[in-house]
Amino acid sequence: MAEISSPLQDFSADSRSGFAIKKATLYSVLSWLAPLLLLCLWEAASRLGLIASQVMPAPSRVAETGWQLATTGELFVHLGASLLRATAGFAIGGSIGFALGVAVGFSPLAHALLDRSIQMIRAIPFLAMLPLVIVWFGVDEAGKIFLVSLAVLFPIYINTVLGVRQIDPKLMELAKVTGMNWPAIVRRIILPGAMPSILTGVRYALAHAWLALVIAETLATTEGIGFLAMDAREFLQTDVILLTIIIYSVIGVGADGLARLLETRLLGWHPNFAKGAR
């Protein structure tokens, strides 16, 4: 009886929303279907000899190589070396970019003294510096870290300047009225106020850092993902080369995920980033 007396509209609305959920799941499954199909085609083409394994080894072959390198521990040594370079370069370039950004964003004097020079250096594609970097640092770790730092510095600098400029001057007045000292102003007002912009800079910087790392690691090295690729090239091991490409892209996706995690953690106060009210 109850079912009959329930309004027709409710029933139809329910069924429609249920259908919508199913549709969304279906689309999400479909979106994975195309890449999987491509992978299967590739595997089949390799096994049937349509693609020479020296040109493009089968995905299963790449996976196997990856497993072998992982079990011997070789993969992790190289991965560790690459991540260390990326982290060191990011820390150095990021902190310099941030410090310059805060100074230039705040002080018209610092802006007058520094901004034009920084913009000039920024105009140079950082990869064009490569020959000079080799002359300066040789092919040591220092040169690679320098290149990564350089790639990271400018996106962080520009977005920090922008973030600092966007801070509400009324909050700076408040800082004056409440008698805050400079370290407190930086910690309580400037840093959190500029954070949305800085994190945008971090995401750009991560992409640039990765590019710099790939290039830097093609220089003479004995460790790192790039070394693995260069070494494999000598012996025409396309499976290893393919594996390094996949590793680079996976780490790139991971780094972006990390940056987004930072956004949700640090910008919990921000209505556009918040997952829910505290």
Add this chain to the structure above:
Amino acid sequence: MNKLVNIAKSIAISAPTDSDPFLNTPLAVSVSGLERRYGERTVIKSLDITIREGEFVALLGESGCGKTTLLRALAGLDAPDAGRIEAPGRPAVVFQEHRLLPWASVWENVALGNEKAIGKDGASRALGEVGLAGREDDWPRNLSGGQAQRVALARALVRDPKLLLLDEPFAALDALTRIKMHALVRELVSRHRPGVLIVTHDVDEAIVLADRILVMRSGQIAASYRPAEHAPGGLRPLLLNELGVATH
């Protein structure tokens, strides 16, 4: 006997013309010969004001008369071109906007710049006083306009100021919330007893809140009234007349 009368007379003369109930309380701020110019335009000219602790002074005036400039000078946000401002300690300010840091919790906003000395307990107590107990860990964006302004009031009072400056603090609130805020502010001021200067262009607000109402016109104090000395409803037309609003 004659001598005594003379002494009494001389006292009466040296005292201000109207009876001042705050005469014997300590100074909250003393301003003399204040001048402020923006280029050619003189915004404040040879202005004197004295406010004592516990005294609630309202500054009325049309927009552009220099009242906000005066408050900013007292707050240390604007440097005067001439004159002296003497105040014991740092004044606290409540602005028209709440100016809460959106990325700090409510209690951190109350204790801002002095977190260690005030602490969460001190901030909690101040929040309790403005009727917001239990909201310590909330984000400012979850507060209504009136609540946010009460947090701003707690942030000012937790510093135990000798001088409290209010720059049209209730102008952005709805009428009902404003009435509640008036009662709250009166109560808090009578408990903490700072000298208060409120800048407003709301005549009724000035009458409800203030012990003394100053009318500012073209950079000078043009008139001074004590609501206690006027019959209810008697002061309003006088003040409106001072502000150039005809009441007939």
